[in-house]
Amino acid sequence: xxxxxxxxxxxxxxxxxxxxxxxxxxxxxxxxxxxxxxxxxxxxxxxxxxxxxxxxxxxxxxxxxxxxxxxxxxxxxxxxxxxxxxxxxxxxxxxxxxxxxxxxxxxxxxxxxxxxxxxxxxxxxxxxxxxxxxxxxxxxxxxxxxxxxxxxxxxxxxxxxxxxxxxxxxxxxxxxxxxxxxxxxxxxxxxxxxxxxxxxxxxxxxxxxxxxxxxxxxxxxxxxxxxxxxx
Ligand SMILES: *Cc1c(COP(=O)(O)O)cnc(C)c1O
Numbered sequence: 001x002x003x004x005x006x007x008x009x010x011x012x013x014x015x016x017x018x019x020x021x022x023x024x025x026x027x028x029x030x031x032x033x034x035x036x037x038x039x040x041x042x043x044x045x046x047x048x049x050x051x052x053x054x055x056x057x058x059x060x061x062x063x064x065x066x067x068x069x070x071x072x073x074x075x076x077x078x079x080x081x082x083x084x085x086x087x088x089x090x091x092x093x094x095x096x097x098x099x100x101x102x103x104x105x106x107x108x109x110x111x112x113x114x115x116x117x118x119x120x121x122x123x124x125x126x127x128x129x130x131x132x133x134x135x136x137x138x139x140x141x142x143x144x145x146x147x148x149x150x151x152x153x154x155x156x157x158x159x160x161x162x163x164x165x166x167x168x169x170x171x172x173x174x175x176x177x178x179x180x181x182x183x184x185x186x187x188x189x190x191x192x193x194x195x196x197x198x199x200x201x202x203x204x205x206x207x208x209x210x211x212x213x214x215x216x217x218x219x220x221x222x223x224x225x226x227x228x229x230x231x
Pocket of ligand 1: 032034055076077160201202203217218219220221
């Protein structure tokens with residue numbers, strides 16, 4: 001069943017890419033496995049998926065013990081500063097950097113571990129009060145500050161669009177995130193590449209791909225509904 005779900009999502013990504021005249025290989029599917037057990041993750045792993053997303057440090061630590069070492073874990077949920085030390089070196093990419101203080105802590109811990117940590121800046125494009133992330137108008141100010149921190153590399157931007165009945169309603173936010181990313185990329189600041197755009201979830205990943213997503217984060221469409229809603 002998971003295999004069929006996965007195939008459907010992969011097919012939809014290819015179709016959306018083609019509609020936008022994009023190369024489907026430029027889009028990475030991150031299977032969001034939060035709240036799901038290691039056995040289910042292994043099933044999806046056995047279908048070839050190597051990129052998994054979690055929103056809690058504890059789950060990344062526990063699951064990475066139980067699952068093959070060639071999995072890349074993506075930290076996609078709000079990260080508390082006191083959890084940074086534990087996740088450094090365990091996550092391939094931290095998508096959810098939503099404050100300068102958090103970036104400073106990541107920098108400090110990365111420096112202590114002697115590694116460079118890849119991050120995305122989370123942007124609250126729709127200005128939802130319940131969501132984390134920088135306001136679009138803050139980015140020009142904070143971008144060079146975070147880029148200047150040691151042992152941090154800013155790969156791009158991430159957003160979680162509003163929960164809407166019609167995914168077309170989110171197209172404008174995906175388009176805005178893409179434009180913000182292009183604008184920051186044009187600044188050509190050291191320790192930034194701005195080639196990653198993490199946007200699109202179960203409800204709206206096809207629209208996100210059409211608007212330039214390079215990473216989509218899909219949970220429910222692959223693993224089914226989550227029993228507990230932690231978000
Ligand atoms: C849970 C989660 C997802 C996946 O959501 P689905 O609707 O189940 O696809 C994607 N991104 C973030 C940040 C999440 O917390």
